[in-house]
Amino acid sequence: MADVLAAGAGLPVRTVRSLDEHAAAVLALAGPLPGVRVALADARGRALAGDVCSTVDLPPWDSSAMDGYAVRSEELHAGAVLDVADDVPAGDTRDVRVPAGAVVRVMTGAPVPGGADAVLPVELTDGGTVRVRVDRVVAPGAHVRPRGEDVRTGDVVLRAGDVLGAGAIGLLAATGHAQVEVHARPRVAVLSTGSELVAPGGALRHGQIHESNGPQLAAAAADAGADVVDVRCVSDDVDAVRAALAELGARADVVVTTGGVSVGAYDVVRDALLADGDAQLVHVRMQPGKPQAVGTLADGTPVLALPGNPVSSYVSFEVFVRPLLRRMLGAREVHRRTLTATAAGDLHSPAGRRQLLRARLEWSGGAPVAVLVGGPGSHLLGALARADALVDVPEDVTHVAAGDPVTVIDLREHDA
Numbered sequence: 001m002a003d004v005l006a007a008g009a010g011l012p013v014r015t016v017r018s019l020d021e022h023a024a025a026v027l028a029l030a031g032p033l034p035g036v037r038v039a040l041a042d043a044r045g046r047a048l049a050g051d052v053c054s055t056v057d058l059p060p061w062d063s064s065a066m067d068g069y070a071v072r073s074e075e076l077h078a079g080a081v082l083d084v085a086d087d088v089p090a091g092d093t094r095d096v097r098v099p100a101g102a103v104v105r106v107m108t109g110a111p112v113p114g115g116a117d118a119v120l121p122v123e124l125t126d127g128g129t130v131r132v133r134v135d136r137v138v139a140p141g142a143h144v145r146p147r148g149e150d151v152r153t154g155d156v157v158l159r160a161g162d163v164l165g166a167g168a169i170g171l172l173a174a175t176g177h178a179q180v181e182v183h184a185r186p187r188v189a190v191l192s193t194g195s196e197l198v199a200p201g202g203a204l205r206h207g208q209i210h211e212s213n214g215p216q217l218a219a220a221a222a223d224a225g226a227d228v229v230d231v232r233c234v235s236d237d238v239d240a241v242r243a244a245l246a247e248l249g250a251r252a253d254v255v256v257t258t259g260g261v262s263v264g265a266y267d268v269v270r271d272a273l274l275a276d277g278d279a280q281l282v283h284v285r286m287q288p289g290k291p292q293a294v295g296t297l298a299d300g301t302p303v304l305a306l307p308g309n310p311v312s313s314y315v316s317f318e319v320f321v322r323p324l325l326r327r328m329l330g331a332r333e334v335h336r337r338t339l340t341a342t343a344a345g346d347l348h349s350p351a352g353r354r355q356l357l358r359a360r361l362e363w364s365g366g367a368p369v370a371v372l373v374g375g376p377g378s379h380l381l382g383a384l385a386r387a388d389a390l391v392d393v394p395e396d397v398t399h400v401a402a403g404d405p406v407t408v409i410d411l412r413e414h415d416a
């Protein structure tokens with residue numbers, strides 16, 4: 001296959017690339033954005049800009065795991081009656097000791113008093129508050145959570161590039177961090193182009209359709225952790241597109257366009273990008289998503305021009321834009337998870353184009369099965385909405401039989 005493709009009389013040449021080559025070119029457009037300090041409440045879904053160490057031991061002191069009595073275990077035997085010398089609820093900040101021959105009542109989460117080596121759960125006693133009768137004994141160490149068992153002061157608890165989920169936010173709070181340094185969220189602007197487009201809700205005349213790529217890609221960008229700063233739509237007018245791109249470039253870290261990037265007479269994104277900035281037209285050996293353009297606007301802002309067909313723009317977003325946004329967000333792993341599933345039915349794929357087919361994952365005996373939804377047509381939005389996976393058929397594979405293993409890109413995870 002040639003490296004460049006002459007697209008026809010009078011049309012600019014296109015670089016021909018595989019999906020992986022184009023994805024690598026897109027990823028090279030930008031690195032992680034600078035770090036910013038944010039409150040924990042704003043940290044969810046963001047990636048750490050540096051390693052984080054604990055400011056405390058966890059637990060910070062020997063802690064009771066049960067409501068009961070702090071005991072010297074060697075003094076216990078069934079039927080023993082011991083004095084209850086003190087009462088230590090959670091939050092008691094005194095430094096209490098267990099006298100010899102006695103016990104101290106403790107609650108879950110209370111510090112285990114000095115001298116005690118175990119906690120006797122209240123269920124193994126008569127529950128006395130002045131004196132307590134021991135019904136059964138416990139071994140040394142029972143129900144005591146030792147200081148530092150979980151985390152030690154100075155331990156690196158989370159690393160740069162970790163994406164903060166609920167567990168990580170809990171750990172940051174527990175280890176003493178009210179704020180944390182994360183990478184800035186990439187600011188994304190989405191520009192849809194097409195004179196046939198009418199805002200959702202608007203009345204349609206013959207030849208017109210509702211604009212759906214903008215809302216779709218804005219949702220996908222937010223889902224990837226981006227801050228969507230603008231979503232707008234312009235008609236097929238090259239000056240209008242150039243003006244919109246210049247405005248959006250000034251406000252965003254990445255501009256994503258849809259439509260107008262193929263070989264048509266009114267493919268104005270193509271013309272606007274070639275007029276300003278530094279962009280390359282690309283023919284990607286994939287279906288959907290063949291015509292693409294990528295580069296920078298006049299002010300240096302990365303721009304990705306995706307094809308207008310709704311499924312093409314969504315799939316292109318998934319495999320090209322999303323990894324770039326994840327990289328700018330600082331995530332260590334920028335790609336979606338893939339898994340091997342069984343094809344539910346036969347499928348066909350064009351030679352020389354890597355095909356990404358919309359599918360639904362089902363489970364049979366615990367193993368994933370990929371059930372295609374809709375056909376390969378890049379206009380089939382009805383089916384796209386029911387898909388939660390993309391079956392990834394390599395360029396050189398033209399036929400997959402029902403029951404064969406297929407690689408599947410799992411779309412079910414939400415990162416934002």
Ligand SMILES: Nc1nc2c(c(=O)[nH]1)N[C@H]1C(S)=C(S)[C@@H](COP(=O)(O)OP(=O)(O)OC[C@H]3O[C@@H](n4cnc5c(N)ncnc54)[C@H](O)[C@@H]3O)O[C@H]1N2
Nearest residue numbers: 192194211212213214259260261262290307308309310312
């Ligand atoms: N002669 C050729 N024609 C086409 C080729 C080709 O190689 N030779 N490639 C086809 C492929 S593949 C694709 S993909 C499309 C991409 O073309 P564009 O990126 O220029 O997209 P448009 O022509 O502007 O639109 C295509 C289609 O999608 C609808 N659309 C566009 N924007 C939106 C939107 N925001 N919301 C909803 N729907 C949208 C538009 O109405 C068209 O139906 O080119 C093929 N043609």
Ligand code: MOO
Nearest residue numbers: 288289290312378
């Ligand atoms: O490359 Mo297009 O996206 O097949 O419809």
